[in-house]
Structure formats: structure tokens, C-alpha cells
Amino acid sequence: MNSADFRIGVAPFANAPDIALKVIAGQFVGAFHIAADILSPMENPGYAFDSRRGQYNAALILKELETVRGTPRFADYEKVIAVLDVDLFVPIFSYVLGEARLGGTFALVSLYRLENDLQRAAKIALHEYGHLCNLAHCPDGSCLMHFSKGIAELDGLPLDYCRYCSLALQKECSCKRSSREVAPVPLRS
Amino acid sequence: MEKADVMIVDDEMIVRESLYHWFKKAGHYVETAASGVEALEKLDARSFDILFVDMKMPGMDGIEALKRIRETYPDTAVVIITAYGSIDSAVEAMKCGASDYLMKPFKPEQVSIVMEKVMYQKQLVCECSYLKGRIEKTTRFDNIIGESAPMLEVYRMIADVAESGASVLILGETGTGKELVAKAIHAKSPRNRLPFIAINCGALPDALLESELFGYRKGAFTGAVHPQKGYLEVVSGGTLFLDEIGEISSKMQVDLLRVLEDKKITPLGDRRPVDVDFRLIAATRRDLGAAVKDGRFREDFYYRINVITILIPPLRKRKEDIELLVRHFIEKYSHETNKKVNGVSRSALKHLESHNWPGNVRELENAVERAVVLARSLTLTADDFAFLVPNPAVSPKTRSLKEMESDYIEQILIECDWNVTKAAEILNINRVTLHRMINRYNLRQPSRS
The missing domain is CATH 1.10.8.60 (Helicase, Ruva Protein; domain 3)
Structure with a gap:
């Protein structure tokens, strides 16, 4: 993949609803001018199911996805947002709404606890995308990269990054974007 | 929230990994240790603000690690991670000095809340320590003005003698600031939270000085309608400053010598001795050595109060x-x-x-x-x-x-x-x-x- 091909893949697992995928992809394209494709669904990650907890281990799913990173399915995508409608956890935490490693390729978004609110799904996707681009949690309480303590706080966050996180995102991605896609991430005034 | 230096201590790699990534995403500096021993080794190498320590680990368990950390690195906060439902161990951890505890599995926001709370506590401790330092600095030398070589020597002596409990004799002409030096010694000493009582022995007649120092019981003498504790009892662990010690009578010298030897006083009109604890700082403008030679001051009392001498230079x-x-x-x-x-x-x-x-x-x-x-x-x-x-x-x-x-x-x-x-x-x-x-x-x- 060369620098002109910066794209994001939105990859559903099994029963993730199309509308959620379209909203997430649309957010990247519409608000941030980043090309995003919806990929064909992947099988339910049964290998990550913890029968004792009745939840899926997000760490295991990410690990598995990293092993298929170079395959033709994902080769065209710099970052991939995987969307599930199952409940996720990482060991020691009782649940997570999304999961990503700093600077990683894959992020997970769980729709399970979002009560069909698609704006919440878009916020989590963009928040995890920020982590994939090496952004840590932001101290600004009105930035999407701020850590929200539960759904109520998530609802209070705007669907937007603060000025500093926007700049950091631009810096992180600028070397990989094509010139026609370089339209900067809009800065909040 | 302020960024912190965090260490995760857990024998399970998957737990270490999960918390490691979570804290990294929160912008903190993170290290991990697979055992209490490894954690202590890492603490030797650099300081950490907060440690998340699993209760159950092979070898050194969480409580033992907590005790060792509190003992050697008291500034480092420790949060204990316990199994769900093990309230007893959480209580034990708090008794042993843990800043907080988390019962696994916990919600991500709980870690955030605990982090905020612990970092706030640390900030308060830091502020408190800073303010204490400011107060100590203010009361220590700020009231004594002087940058000359003889005064620097006085400051050095104050710093040297303050920590010990030894009696101090301050020599200096009138108006040189003997009481300020005594206060500075008290402020710098471990007794600084306890009373500092100053008595001008030269200003009180012998009988009055005796009742002021030793106290009396009701009916001990005409006019003693209420019992009164003496300053030797009231000072209670603090510092007693006796100015113009050269003016006290031979009888009073004997009485005070006995108190210094026995650490007990018997109030007037009472038969039961009372334990007393104080540090004595005495001062005089007279040449006590000459007074001893002339027989005007008791030699045994002179040596008892003159363990350490501080000479304050005259202004000229x-x-x-x-x-x-x-x-x-x-x-x-x-x-x-x-x-x-x-x-x-x-x-x-x-x-x-x-x-x-x-x-x-x-x-x-x-x-x-x-x-x-x-x-x-x-x-x-x-x-x-x-x-x-x-x-x-x-x-x-x-x-x-x-x-x-x-x-x-x-x-x-x-x-x-x-x-x-x-x-x-x-x-x-x-x-x-x-x-x-x-x-x-x-x-x-x-x-x-």
C-alpha cells in the first residue's frame, strides 16, 4: 500500500447491523474526509467467547485480527474498525464499549450496551480510531478523546475532537494521506 | 487528570497486559511486574506514583508487598486488587495502608475514579508537606536577622542541637535575642508541636517562681483556693525556656537539679510525685563560670544545664x-x-x-x-x-x-x-x-x- 491509499475499513462481525456500519463509515467520510469502505461480514468470533462470563474477550479478538492483517481482505486499509453486536470485556474489566491499542491497526466497537443509539456507536468508533492514531485520553472534557465514565458521560461528549487532538491526528495521518485526500480534519473553533 | 507513573503488579500476564494498555491509553507512564519482588526491584530503580497490586500472587502476596512498599517507599500509593467478594482481604489491605482497593472484574470507569482519588490525595500530601516546610522555614530563622559569620555559626548550632533532647545554655548580652534562639531550637526540634513556655526567672521572687514552676494543690498556702499545675507539668513534652537562670536562688537550683535528674516533681502541698517530660533551654547574660568559681552558682546545676552552649554575639x-x-x-x-x-x-x-x-x-x-x-x-x-x-x-x-x-x-x-x-x-x-x-x-x- 502506498501513501496515496489511506483508507479505513469498517468490518462487521456476523450480525452487526448495516445501519451502524453506514453511520460509522459516513462519519469518517463526511466529517473528516477520510475514505472509508464497509467490508463484508466476518464470522462470529466464537474463539473469544468466555462461557463463564457470557462475554467476548476483546483482547483475544484483537490478537486474532492482527494475525490476518496482511491478508488481501485488509491489505488496502491503514486502519480497520471492527463492529460487533456482542458484549465485550478485557480481562479484569467487567466490560468495554470499545477496544484498541495505541498505534494499532484494528479497533473494536461493541454495540451491545449502546441501546441502538447510533451516535454513540460513531463516538466510540472515532474515539478508538484516535487511539489507533496514537492519541491518549484527552483532559479536555469536551473532546471526543476524553475518557467517559459510562454512557451518560459519553452522551455528553461532542462528536468531535478538540483542537489539539485534531492537530495530533492530522500530524499522525498527514504522511500517509494522498494529496487529494489531504483535506484537513476540520478544527473546532 | 494529572499524568502519573503507574506500575501494575500481577502474576497473570493477561491482566498486566489489559491494565498496561488501558493506562497507556490514559496517557500515563506504565511499567509492569510479575511479582512483589520484581516490583520492589523496579521501585529501587525509579519512583512511581501509584502501584496496582494483585492480592493473590505466588511467593510474596499482595499484603506482604504492600507492607514492604509502605515501609520503604511511603510516598508511593498502593491500590490492592482483590477477588470479587473478598471483603475481608480488602479491609485488611486498607488497614495495612492501601490507598484504595478494586474488586475484579471492575468497570473501566472505576479505575479512573480510583486514580483520580489517589492522585488527589497525593497532591494534598505534597501541598501539606510544602506548607509545613514553609512554616518551619518561617519560624526557624526568619525572626533572627543576620548574615554575618558569627550569626551563621549560631544558625548552624541551632540546627545541630535542635534534634537532640540535650539541655542548652544560651549566653548573650541583654537584647541579643536569646529567646528567639530558644524558640528557633524548639521549632526545629521533634517537640515543635508541643508547648514552648518561657519564664523570666529574674522577674519573679523565689516563692512565686517555685509555685509557678511546680504548681500547688488546694490549701497548700494561704490564698491557694484552687489547685494549679506548674509550668513543669503544663509544658508536657514541650520546651521550657528559663531566661536569666543566673538569677535563681541556691534552693531553686537544687530543686530544678532534682527535677532534671528524676523527671518528677512534687507540687506544693502534695506528696505524690508527678512525672514530667520537657526539654530545658536556659539563658543568661551573666558569666556563670565565674559565678561558679565565686560560689554564687552551684557547680552541679551549672554542668547539668550547660550540656550545649550557644553564644550569641553582641551587635557591636x-x-x-x-x-x-x-x-x-x-x-x-x-x-x-x-x-x-x-x-x-x-x-x-x-x-x-x-x-x-x-x-x-x-x-x-x-x-x-x-x-x-x-x-x-x-x-x-x-x-x-x-x-x-x-x-x-x-x-x-x-x-x-x-x-x-x-x-x-x-x-x-x-x-x-x-x-x-x-x-x-x-x-x-x-x-x-x-x-x-x-x-x-x-x-x-x-x-x-
Whole structure:
């Protein structure tokens, strides 16, 4: 993949609803001018199911996805947002709404606890995308990269990054974007 | 939230990994350790703000690790991670000094809340420690003014003796600040949160001093209608400062010697001894050594109170401190009296330095207070201290023509409120010449702020 091909893949697992995928992809394209494709669904990650907890281990799913990173399915995508409608956890935490490693390729978004609110799904996707681009949690309480303590706080966050996180995102991605896609991430005034 | 240095201590790699990534995403510096021993090794190498320690680990368990960390690294906060439902172990962890605990599995927001709470506690401890330092600094030497070599030696002695519980004898002429030195020793000592009681032995008749020090029971003597505790009991772990110790009677010397030996007193009219605990600091302006030789002071009591001696130099032997002291007193009294005085002329300082100061710093303070109260200009001049009677014992310092010229020009400038044109007219020289002389003698107009 060369620098002109910066794209994001939105990859559903099994029963993730199309509308959620379209909203997430649309957010990247519409608000941030980043090309995003919806990929064909992947099988339910049964290998990550913890029968004792009745939840899926997000760490295991990410690990598995990293092993298929170079395959033709994902080769065209710099970052991939995987969307599930199952409940996720990482060991020691009782649940997570999304999961990503700093600077990683894959992020997970769980729709399970979002009560069909698609704006919440878009916020989590963009928040995890920020982590994939090496952004840590932001101290600004009105930035999407701020850590929200539960759904109520998530609802209070705007669907937007603060000025500093926007700049950091631009810096992180600028070397990989094509010139026609370089339209900067809009800065909040 | 402030970024912190975090260590995760857990024998399960998957737990370490999960928390590691979570804290990294929160922007913290993170390290992990697979055991309590590894955690202690890492703590040896660098400091951490907060450790998340699993309760159940092979070898050294969480509680043992917690105890060791609290013992060696008291500034490091420890949060214990326990299994769900193990309330007892959580309680035990808190008793052993854990800052908080988390029961696994926990919600991500719980970690965030615990982090915020612990970091806030650490911040408070830091602020508290800083403020304590400020208070100690303020009470330690700030009330004693002086940068001369003899005073630096006094400061060094105060610092050296403060930590010990040994009796201290402070020697110095009247007005040199013996009580300030005693207070500084107390403030710097481990007894600083306990009372400091000062008694001027020379001001009290023997019988009154006895009842003040030892206390009395009801009916011990005519007029003792209520029992009263003596200062030796009231001081209760603190410091007792006996000024003018050279003035007490032989009987009182014997009584105090017994108290110092036995650490017990028997109040007047009572038969039961009472345990007492205090540090004695005594002071005198007399030559106690000579008094011992003459038989006017008990030798055994002298050696008991004279474990450590601090000699405060008289002001005439540290004249380089006079300017500092004068400026300090000007600030103090201009503030107290609401007078706009903010400086002192060089001629005034020279006049003050030529004085012998038999009353030492106290006399200087009184002189500055009087000068400030009566001052008519922003700067104190030699005329403001004209009331000081020259000491015939000290020959006036020979002054050069240049010094006299400099003083005179400064005097005229002050009188003209630093109006150079007016001053030049009085001096009968032109303004350019006056400016040149001001620069030559490095004369500066005092600030009006």
C-alpha cells in the first residue's frame, strides 16, 4: 500500500447491523474526509467467547485480527474498525464499549450496551480510531478523546475532537494521506 | 487528570497486559511486574506514583508487598486488587495502608475514579508537606536577622542541637535575642508541636517562681483556693525556656537539679510525685563560670544545664548585620505605624554603625521605631538618629573627604526629594556636575513603592 491509499475499513462481525456500519463509515467520510469502505461480514468470533462470563474477550479478538492483517481482505486499509453486536470485556474489566491499542491497526466497537443509539456507536468508533492514531485520553472534557465514565458521560461528549487532538491526528495521518485526500480534519473553533 | 507513573503488579500476564494498555491509553507512564519482588526491584530503580497490586500472587502476596512498599517507599500509593467478594482481604489491605482497593472484574470507569482519588490525595500530601516546610522555614530563622559569620555559626548550632533532647545554655548580652534562639531550637526540634513556655526567672521572687514552676494543690498556702499545675507539668513534652537562670536562688537550683535528674516533681502541698517530660533551654547574660568559681552558682546545676552552649554575639561584633536589621525594622514599623518610610541613607547607616549598641538588637529596634515614627521624609537620615548618644568608648571613625562629600550630597538630595535642579542650586554646582557626582558615588533614589 502506498501513501496515496489511506483508507479505513469498517468490518462487521456476523450480525452487526448495516445501519451502524453506514453511520460509522459516513462519519469518517463526511466529517473528516477520510475514505472509508464497509467490508463484508466476518464470522462470529466464537474463539473469544468466555462461557463463564457470557462475554467476548476483546483482547483475544484483537490478537486474532492482527494475525490476518496482511491478508488481501485488509491489505488496502491503514486502519480497520471492527463492529460487533456482542458484549465485550478485557480481562479484569467487567466490560468495554470499545477496544484498541495505541498505534494499532484494528479497533473494536461493541454495540451491545449502546441501546441502538447510533451516535454513540460513531463516538466510540472515532474515539478508538484516535487511539489507533496514537492519541491518549484527552483532559479536555469536551473532546471526543476524553475518557467517559459510562454512557451518560459519553452522551455528553461532542462528536468531535478538540483542537489539539485534531492537530495530533492530522500530524499522525498527514504522511500517509494522498494529496487529494489531504483535506484537513476540520478544527473546532 | 494529572499524568502519573503507574506500575501494575500481577502474576497473570493477561491482566498486566489489559491494565498496561488501558493506562497507556490514559496517557500515563506504565511499567509492569510479575511479582512483589520484581516490583520492589523496579521501585529501587525509579519512583512511581501509584502501584496496582494483585492480592493473590505466588511467593510474596499482595499484603506482604504492600507492607514492604509502605515501609520503604511511603510516598508511593498502593491500590490492592482483590477477588470479587473478598471483603475481608480488602479491609485488611486498607488497614495495612492501601490507598484504595478494586474488586475484579471492575468497570473501566472505576479505575479512573480510583486514580483520580489517589492522585488527589497525593497532591494534598505534597501541598501539606510544602506548607509545613514553609512554616518551619518561617519560624526557624526568619525572626533572627543576620548574615554575618558569627550569626551563621549560631544558625548552624541551632540546627545541630535542635534534634537532640540535650539541655542548652544560651549566653548573650541583654537584647541579643536569646529567646528567639530558644524558640528557633524548639521549632526545629521533634517537640515543635508541643508547648514552648518561657519564664523570666529574674522577674519573679523565689516563692512565686517555685509555685509557678511546680504548681500547688488546694490549701497548700494561704490564698491557694484552687489547685494549679506548674509550668513543669503544663509544658508536657514541650520546651521550657528559663531566661536569666543566673538569677535563681541556691534552693531553686537544687530543686530544678532534682527535677532534671528524676523527671518528677512534687507540687506544693502534695506528696505524690508527678512525672514530667520537657526539654530545658536556659539563658543568661551573666558569666556563670565565674559565678561558679565565686560560689554564687552551684557547680552541679551549672554542668547539668550547660550540656550545649550557644553564644550569641553582641551587635557591636557583627556590625555588618546592622544594615539588614535596620531595613527589616523599617519595614516592620513603617507597616505598623502606617508611615511612608522606605529606606535609610548611607550617612545614617554610618552613624548607626559607629554606635556601640550596649542594648544590642533590642536597642537598635527601638531606635529605628522611634526614627520611623518621627521621620519627615521617605528615607531615614543621620538626623533622624541624632538622639543616639555617641559612645565615648568608641572613637569616631576617621572619614575621608570623599565620604563626607558623598554623604553631604545625598543629604541635600533627600532634603530636595531628589529634585536634581533644586539640589544643584543649593550645592551651587550645575546639574551636569551633580549627575556626574551622583553616578560617581553610586547614589540611588529610594523606591517610592
